[in-house]
Amino acid sequence: MKRAQIRGYCDRPNVRPGERLDFFVSSPRAGTYRTRLVRLVHGDRNPAGPGYKDVEIPGVWCGEHQASCQYTQVGAHVRVDDPGAALSAREGLGLHLHLWATLPHKRQGVIGRWSDTEQRGWALALENGHLVFLCGDGQHVARLVSPRPLFPEVWYSVVVSFDAGSGAASLSQVVTLNSVNSRFGRMVDLDGDAAVAGVLPAPAGAEVPLLMAGLAASEATPGRVVALYNGKLDGPSYFPRPLQAAEVASLHAGGRVPGARAQWDFAAGITRHGIAGDAVQDTSGHGFHGLCINQPDRAMTGWNWDGREEHFVHCPEQYGAVWFHEDSLDDCRWQRSLSLEVPRDLPSGAYALELRQDDTTDRVPFFVVPGADARRARIALVLPTFSYLAYANSQVLLNAAGGQAVMGVLTTLDDIDLELNETPEFGCSTYDYHRDGRGFQYSSWRRPILNLRPDYRHEFGSVWQFPADLHLVDWLTVKGFDFDVLTDHDVHAEGAALLRHYAVVISPSHAEYSSWQMLDAYEQYFTGGGRGMYLGANGFYWVASQHPDKPWLIEVRKGESGDQAWRARPGELFHGTTGERGGLWRHRARAPQKIWGTGYTAHGLDVSAGYHQLPDARDPRIAWIFEGIGPAEVIGDFGLVNGGASGLEMDRIDYSLGTPPNTLLLASSHGHTASAMLVPEDQYFAYPGITGRDNPLVRADIAYLTTRHGGAVFSTSSMAWCGSLSHNGYVNNVSRMTENVLTRFAAEGDIEEVV
């Protein structure tokens, strides 16, 4: 086993020649590591295929470097710097907030200026399911414990009052449940209100900032946080004095009390375009603004959400909650290890910085895209980096009971899967669940992404995403096509203007996550005469947003339907980073069929199949697509991905969903198994007969359409397609058809319009 090994990441997925790229490296082993730059060609080590291929770039980025072990702070929390100790409770303290805890039985910090190692300061915390107010002087810790335990996912109003002179302290909690804001409604006779009073010694000042949703680990380790909180907080306020009984009652009743030294409003800053920043505003006027660390879930339903409005933009006053998770991560924040300039003559492509220490190796991928003034190839391959992020470090089979049922096979795990399971600090994907059951809705590039390694065989039992896309990179290389590599991040930023540099753009195996800007780019490009090859499936399916301030981070909120790992809770489907509705593009009137002709219809992850030619295959206007392929040939009944070119996930034409009426249906796959399933959004009523054995919608379609001005789109509708390209030494009908189309699309001259 080589699971304790050197790992690294870089600061962004895409880089241009002449730009610098920062790398962050950590190893549990002392000593040095060596680096070199490699161009990645083929990753899949399936013995039936061409095997692993990379090419060293001689003399570039070769070196020996000192290894160090770097610390990762996981867990979402808020930091409020307080250099003047104005929030230290030395004058006494009044504290109010609303709280909705998801795992109240764990020890967690809610809010405090507390140093956990030194046991100094004050904090409101959770211990054994109860709210606790802590005062510590470095020698002793005094506790005021609420007598009533908290019910999970129920809103409580919480008030703490402390008189520094007399030591009189009180802690009270009041249930603020309504019909919609908590796990259960008003039917439950919940006796959760409680109050306790006592006398506590004055806390000593802790040399740490005020934290929400965690406790500072130690005065000696700035930035390290323990006892991270799971759940929502809403509207914390701090008073530099004890609160009177009438004030406590008013706060519990939803009223305001003047004189707060800090009044944090998590909804302040919401605009039509979301609440993207990490800032937490202190609306008291005293400037105790906070900063979110590790991207907690923002724009969440608050304690006073009444269920009548589902979009935070329309009633921000009911979206004052932030949902914290102990395992959130937006950036490992390691010390930079290397800052390397990309050589100006390095061709566009997929590369990796190889890190080698002792018997362990890591390859940190990145993508070199053409510079603004570079000579362009006629072909662009758009690597779906948004989708790479969505799947980054997915652990579905390790964490979701139904994962193997979805797959339909007993899969095999390897060292990377086990390393991910044992290393929670590398974070999870938008397919995983936080400790408290909420789905991960953010994913970051700035961490080691172990399933983005070129030779990783995905936990689903086949190569997936980037390693699968290398099937196509290899084929393009072997066939001698001159092509540039672009990424989703480039298309999102530059739109159709970027695509117009090329005669043809290719989308590889699984570009599942897209932004509005990306859909616009393709639509404008194709209608302006651009040509596209969609050699994958389940593409352009989920709405994804790029964080405007942290472009290495995406947000995804899974919607009310779709083939999905989790579902946004009521009132929480709109993206905090942009304000747009999450879920399927199909449910925002932008089904993939409208642009690419086909869209997601079924998954079949156990066995793949071949395509059977249909009448449109004989249309003389597209005879060039079938050149060299016999009319009776089954297309792709072979391949590295489960034995066929149609499999994993598949798309179909659907004129009702926007497939252009002039689209030709050239071939469809047949022979899928009982574990191949129609997607949920097409099921409406649940019924038997949705599998590949008995449902005609479980298939992949090869479709072709033209647009005005010489544009055209060719879609093969299967994630397994590219896995068949190398079969029989690259001589086969999948390879031939792909080559026929690419050669024609990349050539000068018009494409005959098919209407």
Add this chain to the structure above:
Amino acid sequence: MPLRDPADYRDKTADWMEFFARRRRAALRPLVTPTLLAEHAEDPRGGDTPHGHALQDVLNYVHNLPTDGKSFAYAEQPGARYRVGILRARGTAPLLPAGPAYASEREAVHAVFLERLRSLGLLDAGEAAR
């Protein structure tokens, strides 16, 4: 009577799940025959020959088991050496007990299948040996 402590209440779904599991396993038990085991051993994925309905029914149940404590095939040396491991909670290293090693993924996956049947009481030692 008001509710005061979440610890006083448990998820009664567990009662039903136990009942369902007992009934479902009783229904599946007769399906687990030497023929069915041989069918799985021959082609665990069903890629060469589609799985029959009986094997599909058994696999559907097996695939849906909870993750914690679930057995899995571990590629110790992909393509050359495989073992059977036991998954545990996130952040906890899986168990990789000493046991037979397998030269192919197909054999290891079949061993996982047998292990899961055994843990469910769907396989006795005699059947496993046949």
